[in-house]
Amino acid sequence: MWLLTLTVILSGLLWTAHADSCAGRCGSGVDSSKNCQCNSHCERFGDCCSDYDSLCNGAPSPPGSTPTDLHGIASLIWEKDVNRASSSHITVNYQGHTSTSSGGVDKATHPYFTHVNEAVLFSRPTYSHFISLLDNYDHSVDATEYLSEHQWHETDRFLDVALDTDVMRETEKFLRSKGLVSGGSSAFRSKLHSLWFELYKRSSNGKISSSGFEHVFVGETKSNSVTGFHNWIQFYLEEKRGRLDYKGYVSRSQPDLIGSQFSWHQGLLKSKGTFFVGTSPEFEMAIYTICFLMKPNDSCHIRLNGHSVSIKTYDNSNWSGKQIATAYPM
Incomplete structure (x- = not known):
């Protein structure tokens, strides 16, 4: 009798262990028969299995498949980012630690970037065409923005080369699988153009003076401060100049990732500007686009190279449709 009882107890323990595990369940739908869940929503609802983080957050999808959640697609495009700088391409000098309340007291007597291998990095198509866009904008949010035909052509060329990368191809596949991109082959390109490059007002009574690209990748000034400016390439080039x-x-x-304090355009202060260092332009545009469409006006929790990262995005509520007001890593 005691052998039968022991067998029942052990069977129950094995069933419970399986029910509490994400083994073979990563990205699966809600299963009310299980004690815990293994999809991206479980973090929000607090019912993840104990091994969800180790098994599912950033776990690779089967070859040829489309990832089912934010962790999967973030990890995939990180792996696909062949244009990301290596440690030999960039050297930085962090120097002193400061705080957002320091008022701009200088804790760094030297530049942040000690070395960037421009010959290698900036000759790559996505970098060179990205850099060509950085001087197309007026930094003041009080100045009406106008792009010439040539500048719009530069925008088109950047989109051409960005879309011709595995990072963007996987991004499009993922967003289509979620119903966030539909239509023909040009639909994803049109969405990127609308989200990032369409000019808009930043206030209901303001001028058409901004865009998602300008704010996030170039930076803007408002009154006596810097706004946006979340890109390492622009930071390096402006520091060099x-x-x-x-x-x-x-x-x-x-x-x-760094949260840096800096002054720009005649001493205007950015008390904390966060950005990735070394990631390619296409990766940053891709991950911000994914997070904006999946988690608009919210924190987007992902894992990159085994590390937890949160991306914050906001929609521009002063303009019809969806345009990126800002996006940055936290």
């Missing part, structure tokens, strides 16, 4: 003064780091985290 002597127009940007790095004041020190507010925060540091992996994979290669």
